[in-house]
Amino acid sequence: QQQVKQSPQSLIVQKGGISIINCAYENTAFDYFPWYQQFPGKGPALLIAIRPDVSEKKEGRFTISFNKSAKQFSLHIMDSQPGDSATYFCAASFNDMRFGAGTRLTVKP
């Protein structure tokens, strides 16, 4: 069973808009929650990550919001750009890393 559930499967956003991708997890032992960005033909690359002792982490236009009680976390991409078009994966780890199914983001110019 998928230990990390990600939604939506695909997302289309206009340039300058906000992209929001959501993830939920079951295992309360998870202690590290990264987001990965993947371009076609490439491997996933670490984008931003958070630990459960904080509720929000921001790096440039990318923000993770974390809700420990709800066992949910989300990625917000502010001022989305066409270059952000990629597949995004959330993940959660304890001893090894489990990934969500991915969200294909398209930012239209």
Next chain:
Amino acid sequence: DAGITQSPRHKVTETGTPVTLRCHQTENHRYMYWYRQDPGHGLRLIHYSYGVKDTDKGEVSDGYSVSRSKTEDFLLTLESATSSQTSVYFCATSNSKQNYGYTFGSGTRLTVV
């Protein structure tokens, strides 16, 4: 990706044949992982290694074996390839068991016909 090389990048093989994929790293990372990526499933862990000759199974290990005789090399073998093993395979490395973020290779696209 520069520190992790996967080979081959593409392979087509016939059902029933053995196939070995190679992951080579220059990061000197202790931990190495093999994932497969399929639409709708994200990345699923096949096997992982915590050091030379120290390997363990992941969530989708059936039909796969691994070996790690040197820190820098992690081999994934499909003992008898099946069409369900058609996938993109990614190797990843980490410097910490606490998983401060993996570095991924560029992947191997395997087609079993």
